[in-house]
Amino acid sequence: MKIYDVAVIGAGPAGMTAAIYACRAGKSVALFEKNFPGGQMVNAHIIDNYPAEDCISGFDLAQKMFEQVAAAGADFINEEVTAITSGGDITLTTPSNSYRAKTAVLATGTERLRLGISGEDRLDGRGVSWCATCDGAFYRGKDVAVIGGGNSAVSEALYLSAICKSVHIIHRRDSYRAEVSLAEKLRATKNITEHLECVPVEITGEDKVSGVILDKKGEKFTLAVDGVFVAIGGRPEQKLIAGVEKDGAGYIKTDNEMRTSLPCVFAAGDNISKQVRQIVTACSDGAIAALSAASSD
Numbered sequence: 001m002k003i004y005d006v007a008v009i010g011a012g013p014a015g016m017t018a019a020i021y022a023c024r025a026g027k028s029v030a031l032f033e034k035n036f037p038g039g040q041m042v043n044a045h046i047i048d049n050y051p052a053e054d055c056i057s058g059f060d061l062a063q064k065m066f067e068q069v070a071a072a073g074a075d076f077i078n079e080e081v082t083a084i085t086s087g088g089d090i091t092l093t094t095p096s097n098s099y100r101a102k103t104a105v106l107a108t109g110t111e112r113l114r115l116g117i118s119g120e121d122r123l124d125g126r127g128v129s130w131c132a133t134c135d136g137a138f139y140r141g142k143d144v145a146v147i148g149g150g151n152s153a154v155s156e157a158l159y160l161s162a163i164c165k166s167v168h169i170i171h172r173r174d175s176y177r178a179e180v181s182l183a184e185k186l187r188a189t190k191n192i193t194e195h196l197e198c199v200p201v202e203i204t205g206e207d208k209v210s211g212v213i214l215d216k217k218g219e220k221f222t223l224a225v226d227g228v229f230v231a232i233g234g235r236p237e238q239k240l241i242a243g244v245e246k247d248g249a250g251y252i253k254t255d256n257e258m259r260t261s262l263p264c265v266f267a268a269g270d271n272i273s274k275q276v277r278q279i280v281t282a283c284s285d286g287a288i289a290a291l292s293a294a295s296s297d
């Protein structure tokens with residue numbers, strides 16, 4: 001069985017950058033991806049904070065990165081890694097195969113968090129969505145709500161405002177976590193209504209969404225909407241990374257070289273314990289992880 005120098009798990013910006021850097025360091029590289037390349041950025045309508053690309057869609061940026069990965073010479077393996085074992089060579093198990101590598105980079109990103117309120121699961125795909133770019137067109141001329149207060153929620157609200165009749169943004173705090181420039185754009189958009197300090201308690205509707213019930217400081221009221229977009233952030237999927245040391249919120253602890261607590265296992269991107277989760281920081285982590293892996297195989 002071929003033993004790769006570096007196995008990268010996850011083809012988001014962190015993993016694709018790690019693959020490019022490891023290839024350029026002369027290493028044999030396997031890049032595993034369970035879906036399609038790009039990670040979360042493919043859900044972004046416009047990326048306007050990535051250097052040299054001031055107005056590119058997330059999909060196009062992902063495509064460009066993936067072309068660079070292919071040109072660099074990484075083997076792209078479109079399978080989900082379900083287990084890794086370390087100690088000597090690393091074994092990576094997928095549903096149909098097993099692979100070996102000298103080092104691994106965990107670039108598995110995060111999974112979208114759910115609200116955990118009544119109606120969310122039952123109406124999933126019938127008005128409840130986690131991706132405005134994917135599903136926004138279904139709500140042309142309709143009324144929708146976006147739940148969340150970070151960059152993703154504000155970006156999604158802005159994107160939907162160009163398609164929908166009205167957009168309600170619902171956030172439990174009194175100010176957004178999103179970048180100031182995005183929040184300013186949001187406030188300047190006429191068909192977006194803010195509902196700050198409001199907690200969603202139920203999504204209503206029989207066969208499809210009809211509204212969302214909010215609790216504002218103990219007083220409940222219903223917003224009539226046709227769609228609810230949930231954008232409250234993510235958390236790393238825990239099963240694959242069970243063996244590595246994590247912080248209290250479930251993010252992988254790394255040192256400055258992106259080493260995890262397991263020998264020859266590195267981590268990069270949104271799944272590590274850090275302050276800023278963006279494409280540019282994911283790429284930076286990926287580059288460091290790959291060069292650390294390349295010098296330790």
Ligand SMILES: Cc1cc2nc3c(=O)[nH]c(=O)nc-3n(C[C@H](O)[C@H](O)[C@H](O)COP(=O)(O)OP(=O)(O)OC[C@H]3O[C@@H](n4cnc5c(N)ncnc54)[C@H](O)[C@@H]3O)c2cc1C
Pocket residue numbers: 009010011012013014015032033034035036037038039040041043044045046047048049050079080081082107108109110151152155156237240268269270271277278279280282
């Ligand atoms: C709607 C939205 C808009 C955004 N807009 C911007 C923006 O404008 N600018 C910006 O800088 N950032 C933006 N972000 C954030 C940015 O997309 C993330 O910070 C970045 O994608 C993180 O990269 P990553 O590679 O760490 O993880 P991810 O992008 O999450 O990629 C992880 C990849 O790993 C794969 N994977 C996971 N587990 C496995 C496994 N076991 N086996 C195989 N594959 C696996 C996943 O399928 C995924 O493709 C946005 C995010 C969202 C959701």
